[in-house]
Each structure stands twice: as structure tokens, then as C-alpha cells.
Amino acid sequence: MSTSVTLSAATRQNLLSLQDTAALTSTTQNRLATGLKVSSALDSPVNFFTAQALQGRSGDLNALLDSISNGVQTIQAANQGITSIQKLIDSAKSTANQALSTQITTTGTATNAYAPADGTITFYVNGGDAKSVTIAEDTTIDQAIAALNDEAGSKIFAKDKSGEKIVMNASADVEFADTDSQTLLGFTAGTGTAPDYGDATAKPTVPQASELTVSGVDGRRKLAEQYNSILTQITQLAKDASFNGVNLISNGDPSNRLHIAFNEKDTANLDVQGQDLTSDGLNLAAIGPNSGSGSVINGQGNFLLDGDIKTTLTTLGNATDNLRAASSTFGSNLSVVQNRQDFTKRLVNILDTGAANLTNADLNEEAANSQALSTRQSLGISALSLANQAQQGILQLLR
Structure with a gap:
């Protein structure tokens, strides 16, 4: 004996339409809830895996931004150190000139x-x-x-x-x-x-x-002591101009360099070489009782000879030239790093936007779809009711 229910073609078509509408409603509600039109590889394999790759690179570049930011701060610390050292050099020049004008x-x-x-x-x-x-x-x-x-x-x-x-x-x-x-x-x-x-x-x-x-002798001796004190401050300042443990102006050794990677494979990078801008690195010799500045002349010291003071001023001028050259080098490096930092930020935004375009749902469109599907479902139910009215008429005849 058959147990199946026989449905008319109209009723079956209306049922299929209601099932399709329910499936579309479920999909639309999921998109509204997650904000994604592609939430798994089943939705769209190409879009899903392409978006995953874009987001992965974006994450790698975001991690590099922290390192690049530290590099910017390290170079700025070095540049600030150079600016402060130059002020000390100017003070040392003033001291030497004062000694030169002190008549013995x-x-x-x-x-x-x-x-x-x-x-x-x-x-x-x-x-x-x-x-x-x-x-x-x-x-x-x-x-x-x-x-x-x-x-x-x-x-x-x-x-x-x-x-x-x-x-x-x-x-x-x-x-x-x-x-x-x-x-x-x-x-x-x-x-x-x-x-x-x-x-x-x-x-x-x-x-x-x-x-x-x-x-004049005691006056020049005291000025020599002031000069030596300034040299000590130059060295101490250079050693303090560090950021996150990296100092670019207290050691000119080739191993003292700042390495900054600009991409996830480190195929684009910049090495900023450290320089020795301490008093020794600038060839600024302390003035002692038995030594001249830059050369030993018959054992005189403490700014006794005008020639020694003029040699000191020449050495200070050379130190200023070295500081300006170092500042120019660090400034150029800083410009490069900041440019790459801005580029990386914009590239990360482009990658995130590209991934979003592949997977994100248009919530306005999905909201409209939800309203349309709701109306379609109501109409489908009404159509199913109308399709069943013919069978209800036969039931009335049997009664």
C-alpha cells in the first residue's frame, strides 16, 4: 500500500520556492551577523584564499612597522645628540677664545x-x-x-x-x-x-x-680646566644618546650599526652605520700641564701658548665639520626610513582594503535582500494557500 502523499504541481512548485527563499534568508542573515560574504573556503575558494594571503602579508608588514618606528626614534636620538654636542663645541670654542684673549x-x-x-x-x-x-x-x-x-x-x-x-x-x-x-x-x-x-x-x-x-697664567689654566670639563661632557652626552639600547654616536666600530628591514623577506633594508662622536672620536685632546693641544710643544700646556690655543680652535672647527657631516648622513637616513614607514602604512591599508573587498558583505544590500526575502516568503505562503484551495473545494463536495 503506498504511503506517499500526492501533491499537485502548483503546490510542489510553491514548496520549492519557499525552500529556496528560506535558504537565501539563512545566507542573508549570516552575512548580516558576520559582515562577511565569504567566511569560508566553501563560499568562494578563490576569494577566501586570496584574502587570506593579503591579510597575512598585511600582518607581516604591521609587525615590521614597530621595528621601523624604533629605527626612526634611534636616528632621532642620535641627531638630537649631535645637536647638543654642537652646543658644547661652541662653548669650548668660546672658552678657547677667552683664553686667547687673556694676556700673559x-x-x-x-x-x-x-x-x-x-x-x-x-x-x-x-x-x-x-x-x-x-x-x-x-x-x-x-x-x-x-x-x-x-x-x-x-x-x-x-x-x-x-x-x-x-x-x-x-x-x-x-x-x-x-x-x-x-x-x-x-x-x-x-x-x-x-x-x-x-x-x-x-x-x-x-x-x-x-x-x-x-x-694671565692662572686665568688660562682655569680656562683649560673648563675646556677639559666640556670635553668630558661631550663624551658623556654622546654615550647617553641611545634609544632602546642602540647608540649611533658613541662607537664608530663597523659592527655598531642599525639594521632596518622594510619588507617581510628583508630584501629591502637599510643599514645605518654608527659613528664615534665622543671627544676622542672628534680628535679633541684634553689640555694638560705638560701637553699642548694637538701637538706637544716643548712640554707647555694649560693654554700657555697662543699657538696651542689656535691649534685647539682649528681642531674644534674640524669637529664642527664632522658633526655637520654626521648630521647630514643621519638626516638622509631618517628621511629614507620615514618615507618607507609612510609607504608601509599605506601598503598595509591597501592590502586590508583588498582583502575586505573580496570577503566583506555589503550590509546595505544584504539588509535590502532580507526585506525582499521576507516579502517573498509571505507571498510564497499565500501562493501555497491558493494552490490548496482547489483540493479544499473537492473536500466540500465529499461532505
């Missing part, structure tokens, strides 16, 4: 009248080579003064108004090698501590005579 003089009049006697007078001018003049009992004061000035290379000795005493008026630090040299000229023998401005071992001197006053 040795002045005074002998207490005793010149009394010619056999002997040798030995003295040093600004710690240079020994100057020696031999006088005899018949050497007049004028002859002695002429010989001393000739040996010194400038007129630093003269006689007072009485014509009997030696007067010193030198634009330099004049020191005597022994007390006999002082007393032969009528000065008193120096007592106390011998000056150590020059190389005391190579040029032993005696304490300055009480009549002589040396000015």
Missing part, C-alpha cells in the same frame, strides 16, 4: 741696581727653549739689556728712569732657571714653590722673584 705678562722692577759680575743668566719665555746670556764685570747695563732682548727675541728688558735698575715688561711668562740669574740682574732670589707650568723635569725653574708679577 711678566712685569716688575729689580730692587737692586744692576751690578755687573761674571756669570750666566738663563731664563725661559713661555716654557720654550732655554735663553742664556753670559755677562762679565765690564758689561754695562745697556749691553746686558741688548743681549737679553736679542736672546729673548723681543724687547722684554729695559732700565728704569734712574738708568740703574733692570725693568721687565714681557708679554709672556718669563721664568729663571736659577737664583743666580735673578740676582745678577738685581732681582731678589725667589722663595717658595717653583712654577710647574711647563715641563718642570726638562726645564727646572726656581720660584719667581718677589718683584716680578706674572698675570
Whole structure:
């Protein structure tokens, strides 16, 4: 005996239409809920896997953006360090110029009248080579003064108004090698501590005579100490100009470099080479009591010689040139990195947009579809009802 139900063609067609409408309604509701028109490979294999690839690359580039951002900050830290070091260099130049303008003089009049006697007078001018003049009992004061000035290379000795005493008026630090040299000229023998401005071992001197006053030496020595302090600050500042443990201006070793990858395969990258911009790296030597700046001249130091100070200023000028060159290099690298950073951000946006275009649903369209399907379902139910009315008429006849 058959158990199947016989449906008319109209009823069966209406049922199929209602089933299709229900399936479409389910799909539309899923898209509205997830916002995706392709949520799995079953929906559209090509779109799904293409979008996955685009999103994967976008994620890789997003991870690189953090590294690129750190690179930007590291270069900016180095550039800020260079700017601050230049200010210290300018301060060092000011100190050196102040030392150069500080005049060194040795002045005074002998207490005793010149009394010619056999002997040798030995003295040093600004710690240079020994100057020696031999006088005899018949050497007049004028002859002695002429010989001393000739040996010194400038007129630093003269006689007072009485014509009997030696007067010193030198634009330099004049020191005597022994007390006999002082007393032969009528000065008193120096007592106390011998000056150590020059190389005391190579040029032993005696304490300055009480009549002589040396000015400018202590001032230049203090300025040399200030200069050395600035050099220390330059080195400390360079070592502090780091970001995330990377310092590009305190070590010029080839291994000290910043590597920045611009793509996920590291086939596009930039290596920023570190430089040594400490005082040593800039060839700025400290000024000591027995050394000149840039060269050792007879052991003088502490800005005693104008020539040493001018050498120091030249070295500072070279340091400024090096800083400007380094700043230009880092600035160029920074421009490249920032440009790639902006490019990567835009590329990530393009990849995300492309993936979204392949998988995201148009919610406005899906909302309209939902309303249309709801209407279609209502109409389908009404059509099914009409299709069944013929069978209901036969039922009425049987009653």
C-alpha cells in the first residue's frame, strides 16, 4: 500500500520556492551577523584564499612597522645628540677664545741696581727653549739689556728712569732657571714653590722673584680646566644618546650599526652605520700641564701658548665639520626610513582594503535582500494557500 502523499504541481512548485527563499534568508542573515560574504573556503575558494594571503602579508608588514618606528626614534636620538654636542663645541670654542684673549705678562722692577759680575743668566719665555746670556764685570747695563732682548727675541728688558735698575715688561711668562740669574740682574732670589707650568723635569725653574708679577697664567689654566670639563661632557652626552639600547654616536666600530628591514623577506633594508662622536672620536685632546693641544710643544700646556690655543680652535672647527657631516648622513637616513614607514602604512591599508573587498558583505544590500526575502516568503505562503484551495473545494463536495 503506498504511503506517499500526492501533491499537485502548483503546490510542489510553491514548496520549492519557499525552500529556496528560506535558504537565501539563512545566507542573508549570516552575512548580516558576520559582515562577511565569504567566511569560508566553501563560499568562494578563490576569494577566501586570496584574502587570506593579503591579510597575512598585511600582518607581516604591521609587525615590521614597530621595528621601523624604533629605527626612526634611534636616528632621532642620535641627531638630537649631535645637536647638543654642537652646543658644547661652541662653548669650548668660546672658552678657547677667552683664553686667547687673556694676556700673559711678566712685569716688575729689580730692587737692586744692576751690578755687573761674571756669570750666566738663563731664563725661559713661555716654557720654550732655554735663553742664556753670559755677562762679565765690564758689561754695562745697556749691553746686558741688548743681549737679553736679542736672546729673548723681543724687547722684554729695559732700565728704569734712574738708568740703574733692570725693568721687565714681557708679554709672556718669563721664568729663571736659577737664583743666580735673578740676582745678577738685581732681582731678589725667589722663595717658595717653583712654577710647574711647563715641563718642570726638562726645564727646572726656581720660584719667581718677589718683584716680578706674572698675570694671565692662572686665568688660562682655569680656562683649560673648563675646556677639559666640556670635553668630558661631550663624551658623556654622546654615550647617553641611545634609544632602546642602540647608540649611533658613541662607537664608530663597523659592527655598531642599525639594521632596518622594510619588507617581510628583508630584501629591502637599510643599514645605518654608527659613528664615534665622543671627544676622542672628534680628535679633541684634553689640555694638560705638560701637553699642548694637538701637538706637544716643548712640554707647555694649560693654554700657555697662543699657538696651542689656535691649534685647539682649528681642531674644534674640524669637529664642527664632522658633526655637520654626521648630521647630514643621519638626516638622509631618517628621511629614507620615514618615507618607507609612510609607504608601509599605506601598503598595509591597501592590502586590508583588498582583502575586505573580496570577503566583506555589503550590509546595505544584504539588509535590502532580507526585506525582499521576507516579502517573498509571505507571498510564497499565500501562493501555497491558493494552490490548496482547489483540493479544499473537492473536500466540500465529499461532505
